[in-house]
Amino acid sequence: MATAAEIAQALEEIAVLLELAGENPFKSRAYANAARLLRGFDGGVDQFLEQARAGQIKGVGEALVEKMADFQANGRSAYLDELRSGFPPGLLELLRVPGLGAKKVKALYEALHIASLADLETACRENRLLDLAGFGQKTQDNILAGIAQLREYSGRFLYSTARAQAEALLEHLRQTGAAQRLEVAGSLRRRRETVKDIDILATSKTPKKLMDAFVGHPDVRRVTGHGSTKSSVVLATGIAADLRVLDDSQFAAALVHFTGSKDHNIQLRALAKTQDRTLSEYGLFASEKPLRLRDEAAVYKALGLHFVPPELREGLDEIERAAAGEFPRLIEVSDLRGALHVHTNYSDGDLPLRRMAEATRARGWQYLGVCDHSQSAAYAGGMKPDDVKRQHEEIDRLNEELAPFRIFKGVEADILVDGALDYDEATLATFDFVIASVHSRFNLSEAEMTRRIVAAIENPFTTMVGHLTGRLLLSREGYAIDVPAVLEAAARHGAAIELNAHPYRLDLDWRWHRKATALGVPIPICPDAHKEEGLDDVAYGVGVARKGCLTADNVPNCWDVKKIAAFFARRKK
Ligand code: DGT
Ligand code: CA
Ligand code: ZN
Numbered sequence: 045m046a047t048a049a050e051i052a053q054a055l056e057e058i059a060v061l062l063e064l065a066g067e068n069p070f071k072s073r074a075y076a077n078a079a080r081l082l083r084g085f086d087g088g089v090d091q092f093l094e095q096a097r098a099g100q101i102k103g104v105g106e107a108l109v110e111k112m113a114d115f116q117a118n119g120r121s122a123y124l125d126e127l128r129s130g131f132p133p134g135l136l137e138l139l140r141v142p143g144l145g146a147k148k149v150k151a152l153y154e155a156l157h158i159a160s161l162a163d164l165e166t167a168c169r170e171n172r173l174l175d176l177a178g179f180g181q182k183t184q185d186n187i188l189a190g191i192a193q194l195r196e197y198s199g200r201f202l203y204s205t206a207r208a209q210a211e212a213l214l215e216h217l218r219q220t221g222a223a224q225r226l227e228v229a230g231s232l233r234r235r236r237e238t239v240k241d242i243d244i245l246a247t248s249k250t251p252k253k254l255m256d257a258f259v260g261h262p263d264v265r266r267v268t269g270h271g272s273t274k275s276s277v278v279l280a281t282g283i284a285a286d287l288r289v290l291d292d293s294q295f296a297a298a299l300v301h302f303t304g305s306k307d308h309n310i311q312l313r314a315l316a317k318t319q320d321r322t323l324s325e326y327g328l329f330a331s332e333k334p335l336r337l338r339d340e341a342a343v344y345k346a347l348g349l350h351f352v353p354p355e356l357r358e359g360l361d362e363i364e365r366a367a368a369g370e371f372p373r374l375i376e377v378s379d380l381r382g383a384l385h386v387h388t389n390y391s392d393g394d395l396p397l398r399r400m401a402e403a404t405r406a407r408g409w410q411y412l413g414v415c416d417h418s419q420s421a422a423y424a425g426g427m428k429p430d431d432v433k434r435q436h437e438e439i440d441r442l443n444e445e446l447a448p449f450r451i452f453k454g455v456e457a458d459i460l461v462d463g464a465l466d467y468d469e470a471t472l473a474t475f476d477f478v479i480a481s482v483h484s485r486f487n488l489s490e491a492e493m494t495r496r497i498v499a500a501i502e503n504p505f506t507t508m509v510g511h512l513t514g515r516l517l518l519s520r521e522g523y524a525i526d527v528p529a530v531l532e533a534a535a536r537h538g539a540a541i542e543l544n545a546h547p548y549r550l551d552l553d554w555r556w557h558r559k560a561t562a563l564g565v566p567i568p569i570c571p572d573a574h575k576e577e578g579l580d581d582v583a584y585g586v587g588v589a590r591k592g593c594l595t596a597d598n599v600p601n602c603w604d605v606k607k608i609a610a611f612f613a614r615r616k617k
Contacts, residue, residue, distance in 0.1 A: 048082055048089050051115050054124050055079035058111075060139060061127040063146035064153075072146075077103050078112070089116055134160025141190040143183075151178060162520030165191050170392065172423050195518050200238045201283050202517060204547035204584060207232060209263070209283055210242045216261050217246065217287075222253040225295055229302035233354045235587035237550045238517055242285035243302050251289040258287045294326055296337040301325035307359025308352075315347055315363065323347075355590040372595050375569075377586050379596040381604060383579055384413035384454065385479055385510065385542065385570035390435050391416035392424040394575040397438055397451075403576040405449050411605050414439070415454040415479050418466035424483075427455070429471050436474060450605050452476040452612065456510055461485045463499025465506065472505040477612040479542060479570075481510030482523070490524035497525065498533040504615055508540035508568060511551045519548070527556055535563035538615055540600060543569045543592075545585025546578075557592020566611075567592075568600045 046054075059075035081101060085092045093113055096104040115121040128136070137160060138149045152158040155176055158167055164187065167173060173184040210228050217223050223246045227233070230243035248254045255275045259267045268284070269276035276286045290298050301309060302325065316323040320330070327334035328346055337343050341351045349366040353374055356362040365371065383404050387393030393400065397414060404412040416435070417426040427435065432455070439451045453476045458466040465472060465480055472478060480500040488496065500506050512530065513522025534541055541560060544551050552560065552567060560567055569585035571578055589599065596602035600611055 046089075046115050046119050048085065048092070051089060051112055052079040052082045054115055054121050055082070055112070058121070058124055058127060060146045061124075061131070064135075064150050065127070065130065066150070074103060074105075074108060078108050082112075132159040134163070137161050138164060140194060141187060142193065143186050143190060148178065148183075151176065160520075161191060161194070162516055165516065165519055170423055191519070198518060200240055200518060201281070202547050203232070203235065203237055203239060203550075203587065205281060206239045206242055206283055209279055209281055210244070210285070212263065213242065213244065213258070213261060213285060217244070217254060217257060220253055220257040222248050222250045222257065224248055224292070227299055229299060230304065233303050234305065234357055235355050235591060237554075237588060240284075242283060244285065244287045245295065245299055245302055246287065246289050247292045247295050248289050254289060255287065258285075293334070293336070296339050296343050297323070297327045298325050300340055300343050303354050303357060305358050308357040308362065311359055311363050312347065315349075319347070353590065355587065356593060358591070371593070374590040375586055375594050375596050375599055375602065377583050379599070379602045380409065380569065380582060380586070382409045382411035382413065382601045382608065383407075383571055383573070383582065384452075384477075384568050384601050385415045385456065385544070385572050386412055386579070387416055387456075387572070387574045388414055388435075390414075390431055391421070391426055392574060397435065398442060399576070400573070401442055401446060401449065401451055403579055405446065407579060410448070411450040411452060411608070413452040413454040413477060413601075415456040417483075418455055418457040420458040420460065420466045421483055426458070426466075429467065432467075432471060432474065448605075450609075452609075454479060454507075456481050458483050459496060459500040461488070461496065463496040463503075465500060465503055469505070475505070476609075477507035478505050479508050479510040480506045482514055486514060486523045488523070490526055493523055494526040494529050497530055501530070501533045501537050501539045504537075506537075506539055507612060507615060508542050508566075509534070510542045510570070511544040511546075511549050511572070512541055513551050513553070515551050515553075516548045517550065522551065528559065531556065531560050531563055531565055534560075534565045540566040540568055543567050543585050543589055543599075544572050545569050545581045545583075546572045547581060547584045550584060550588045554588040554592035557589065557594055557598075561592075561594065561598050566600045567594060567598055570601070 055075045056079045059072045062072040062075065082092055093109055095101050096109045111121060111123050135153060138144055156167055156172055158164050168184050168188045173179040174181060210232055214226060217226060225247040227245050229245050231239040232242055246254060251272050255270065255272065258275050259270050259277055263279045264277045265280050266278040268278060274286065274288050276284065278284050313323045316328060322329045328337060328343060335346055337346060344351050344366065350370045352362050352366045353371060386400055388395060388397045388400050401412050417424040419426045419428050436453055439453055443451055455475050456479045459480050459482050460466060497509060501509065513525055515522035541552050557567060569582055569589055571581045573579045600608055
């Protein structure tokens with residue numbers, strides 16, 4: 045048995061699907077109308093059906109009554125199920141985006157084959173909605189905002205979003221002058237690619253002042269707790285944040301505990317136990333007495349371990365390694381010497397080549413590897429061979445002018461469905477280096493996709509593979525691919541695998557970095573910048589590279605001009 049509200053909702057969905065299917069608009073309107081009447085009806089469903097059968101409810105004819113009766117009796121509607129099965133499931137999700145009705149969804153599907161939220165987001169980011177009748181910059185911006193809003197309800201946030209929010213909170217807390225120690229903990233401190241919430245720890249002589257400032261921050265939408273040792277809020281972005289104020293003597297142990305991860309903590313506690321001690325968020329205890337621990341390094345030292353950088357605390361092999369010796373110095377942003385994978389207005393970037401070169405140089409870097417899209421990427425204004433020639437002439441001129449700063453002639457070449465690169469050999473030979481990326485036909489089987497990418501790696505012109513899995517964090521899973529097989533192929537052929545630093549990608553995932561470096565596969569950290577500020581995304585890449593235990597040696601764009609030029613030259617025929 046279905047309730048009136050359930051039936052009305054089903055009728056509304058039928059109305060939308062009929063419109064999507066391009067049926068007679070009167071039919072669609074009849075269902076929407078029936079839903080409205082049912083919602084406003086003063087009486088039960090049975091009564092409504094009875095009156096409708098008697099012809100007393102305007103616009104609700106026999107066919108409609110039968111469909112409603114079917115739903116009423118069976119709790120579901122065969123008609124609705126049949127309509128639904130005629131569309132890709134992702135298409136219906138599009139209707140959840142504020143401002144997108146059946147008409148717009150239909151246009152997106154028919155003109156651009158957009159059939160999921162992920163497709164839609166990608167299309168917006170590639171400005172593909174701008175030329176579509178009935179759409180434009182404003183609609184596109186609204187759709188992106190709508191998608192962000194939907195994602196908010198998924199309960200996790202991009203690192204970049206949470207980090208910006210946390211920095212604003214920390215700055216606000218610092219300005220009170222009421223905090224002595226102040227640190228972000230949790231997944232944010234470990235630089236996970238997505239995080240659930242912001243965990244902040246502090247010590248203070250005037251905790252009340254600090255707590256009041258915290259809950260009073262202008263970004264706070266809701267206060268869910270307000271005490272003297274712990275307060276909790278939900279921010280305008282939807283992210284929750286906690287502030288804990290601790291006693292100074294407990295701060296170090298608490299910072300270890302709340303930084304986590306849970307698995308790391310469990311292993312640390314097990315280790316403490318083997319030493320007849322207890323580790324908790326309150327301290328490290330030998331019998332009843334807490335050890336005096338000034339900072340985190342002291343906690344690890346007391347356990348017989350070298351300091352474990354927060355990024356590595358994921359419960360993998362870090363404790364074993366910390367027992368055996370010091371960690372190598374992990375990569376830092378200041379180790380970077382150049383930017384590879386940067387787009388200009390030769391394809392879908394915002395700025396002219398010269399501006400991107402100047403922006404790169406202004407960041408203290410010595411070289412830029414410009415990589416516009418190749419010819420198949422028509423939506424991104426991919427370069428025809430003539431454009432390539434024109435760009436190379438401009439690069440030659442700029443290189444003379446800007447020396448010793450160096451622009452390398454790169455390209456982001458589409459990997460076609462058979463694994464071929466998107467230019468003939470004569471054109472490929474004119475580049476200093478080639479990033480080979482998949483931008484189409486994501487739905488191959490794992491075996492086919494792996495074969496496709498391995499074929500691209502076998503091509504001697506390929507320097508590296510771009511954004512290996514194509515994932516968009518919180519919105520699109522990567523395509524099916526055998527990552528170890530790809531890493532092994534890269535090792536065999538001397539190719540690199542990019543770590544795309546865009547905060548939505550962070551692909552190659554850090555969980556594969558150890559395997560890649562063990563095989564000797566270099567991992568350049570690439571901004572994939574389409575505008576000037578995009579260059580700074582490398583910081584996100586460095587964060588996850590640290591999780592992957594990468595050092596500057598593993599990352600080609602930490603090498604000097606000479607060494608990277610030699611690396612590029614090595615693979616070309
Ligand atoms: P997330 O989901 O992005 O917020 O990830 P975390 O790691 O920030 O997790 P959260 O905020 O639930 O907890 C913060 C830290 O507290 C976590 O990294 C480790 C510690 N913790 C939480 N639950 C447990 C637990 O059940 N056992 C232990 N040993 N530690 C825990
Ligand atoms: Ca957390
Ligand atoms: Zn790309």
